[in-house]
Amino acid sequence: MRDIMWLALITVLGLCGAACGPDEYRPLAEDEAVVIRVYGYNVPIVRDGVEYLGEAEAYVTKLGASSAFGVRDPGDGEYLPDRFVVSNGAEEAELACFWWHDSYPEDDLIAAKCRGYLKHAEPGRAIRARFNDLDGWEIVMPELSELTSPEPESVFSLGSGEDLVLAWEPLGKDDMMRWSIGPVSFDEPGPCLDDVSWVDSSGEVDDTGSFTVPEGSYPTGLPAEGCQAFVRLSRGRDGTIDPAAPAGVMFGMQIYKMRMTLEP
CATH class of the missing domain: 2.60.40 (Immunoglobulin-like)
Known part of the structure; x- marks a missing residue:
């Protein structure tokens, strides 16, 4: 009888010990x-x-x-x-x-x-x-900045002597903006992924509405037939964090990407 009464008391009070598991999150430390x-x-x-x-x-x-x-x-x-x-x-x-x-x-x-x-x-x-x-x-979420140049599905030869210019409508806001050029897929093996170096083909850019990609940032090792690539333009800004958090970041970014062909 005593065991039954004790079990009932545990059920009512929720005193089930370690078997209940934790019921709170670890507090955030100051660092x-x-x-x-x-x-x-x-x-x-x-x-x-x-x-x-x-x-x-x-x-x-x-x-x-x-x-x-x-x-x-x-x-x-x-x-x-x-x-x-x-x-x-x-x-x-x-x-x-x-x-x-x-x-x-x-x-x-x-x-x-x-x-x-x-x-x-x-x-x-x-x-x-x-x-x-x-x-x-x-x-x-911030605005999406669409590229007006180059045109989707266009072809650009890196050795043509012409500039590869990215163009968009500037907003005049203090946003973080980035550009990048990369393969259309990181999952499909082939020369455009295995033999081409894309590591220098990205960076930050000011919201002026135009940016000329430096020749030193072109991908290297392109095969003679060229590679399909995604050109990306990103716009990001900070939001608000919970006031109870000692520190943190809430960040939103819109990423516009379009496909084109790059040839040597």
């Missing part, structure tokens, strides 16, 4: 920062047969000299594991974390990036995020 980035695309990405125009990635990092990032050690079950969720007002996505070898175990971070997808992340849409029980993260 920990949460980074959440949201990307919008003009060309959808496909995952498991579903088209998405938005992608989010997130992680925790340490301030100062450390370059470690990932999710925090839950402390042998003492805390709930770190969790990231993003929402665009119509749909919600919990980010899945992908692990790899931890190079910085002294930082109590398990090396990982957490990633998820949204069907909509167009310019002007507010994206909200939640890290554990902190839900005050928000970014209004």
Whole structure:
């Protein structure tokens, strides 16, 4: 009878000990920062047969000299594991974390990036995020800057002596802008991926409306028949972080990309 009464008391009071598992997240330390980035695309990405125009990635990092990032050690079950969720007002996505070898175990971070997808992340849409029980993260997605030059499906010869000029409509805002040229796929082996070096074909650019790609930034090792390439122009800006977080980043970026052919 005593055992039955004790079991009833445990049920009422919730005193089930370690078997219940943790019920709180590890608090953020003063030297920990949460980074959440949201990307919008003009060309959808496909995952498991579903088209998405938005992608989010997130992680925790340490301030100062450390370059470690990932999710925090839950402390042998003492805390709930770190969790990231993003929402665009119509749909919600919990980010899945992908692990790899931890190079910085002294930082109590398990090396990982957490990633998820949204069907909509167009310019002007507010994206909200939640890290554990902190839900005050928000970014209004910036404008998409479409390239007016070069034209889609055009052909450009790197040895022609002409300039490869990227042109768009400037907005005059203090946004972070980047350009890049790269292969259309990193999953299909072939000379355009195996023999061509694209490592110098990217950089930052001012929002002036025009940028001439330096010859030193051209991809090298192109085969005689040329390669299909994606030219990208990105515009990004910061949003707001939850006021309870000691430090962090909420960042949104729109990425315009178009396909063209590059010949030697």
